[in-house]
Amino acid sequence: MVVKKNLLTPLIIVTSLINFHACTSAPRYAGSSTPKISKSKKEKKISSSNKGGNSKVKHRKVMKGISSFYAEDFHGKLTANGEVYDMYGVTAAHKTLPLNTVCRVTNLSNNKSLILRINDRGPYIAGRILDCSYGAAKKLDFIQQGTTDVKIEVIEWGDGKYMQHRKKP
Numbered sequence: 001m002v003v004k005k006n007l008l009t010p011l012i013i014v015t016s017l018i019n020f021h022a023c024t025s026a027p028r029y030a031g032s033s034t035p036k037i038s039k040s041k042k043e044k045k046i047s048s049s050n051k052g053g054n055s056k057v058k059h060r061k062v063m064k065g066i067s068s069f070y071a072e073d074f075h076g077k078l079t080a081n082g083e084v085y086d087m088y089g090v091t092a093a094h095k096t097l098p099l100n101t102v103c104r105v106t107n108l109s110n111n112k113s114l115i116l117r118i119n120d121r122g123p124y125i126a127g128r129i130l131d132c133s134y135g136a137a138k139k140l141d142f143i144q145q146g147t148t149d150v151k152i153e154v155i156e157w158g159d160g161k162y163m164q165h166r167k168k169p
């Protein structure tokens with residue numbers, strides 16, 4: 001039995017080391033299949049601190065594309081984050097940005113810009129990246145055209161949370 005214990009102990013140790021090594025994180029390789037972003041379009045780092053004193057790294061994101069607007073058909077209905085849509089407010093719908101993200105939107109045809117909040121999902125028409133509220137479209141001055149080229153700059157990333165409503169007693 002002494003011989004079996006002596007052979008079994010190294011086997012257990014080797015097996016344990018292999019299992020431990022398999023659970024560690026994989027290394028990051030320099031060559032990847034993801035497309036490279038040109039230096040001018042790289043995301044800029046913005047640091048902000050939280051209550052604990054630790055700093056989180058946030059990345060600035062800039063996008064360009066076509067924006068449209070939505071108005072009467074949705075006025076008074078719930079948005080994706082749970083608040084009531086106000087067509088005269090300055091909010092917008094985006095497909096992927098976290099809800100409650102704050103952005104500067106610039107109309108590239110007239111250089112007018114404003115800061116708005118993403119509170120809904122959309123647009124649901126191919127080729128468009130933003131659906132502004134009527135109030136935002138009016139301030140950006142593209143009501144007559146219906147759509148315009150815009151630049152979206154993320155100022156503050158949203159929490160992505162759905163607004164909870166209290167039920168009336």
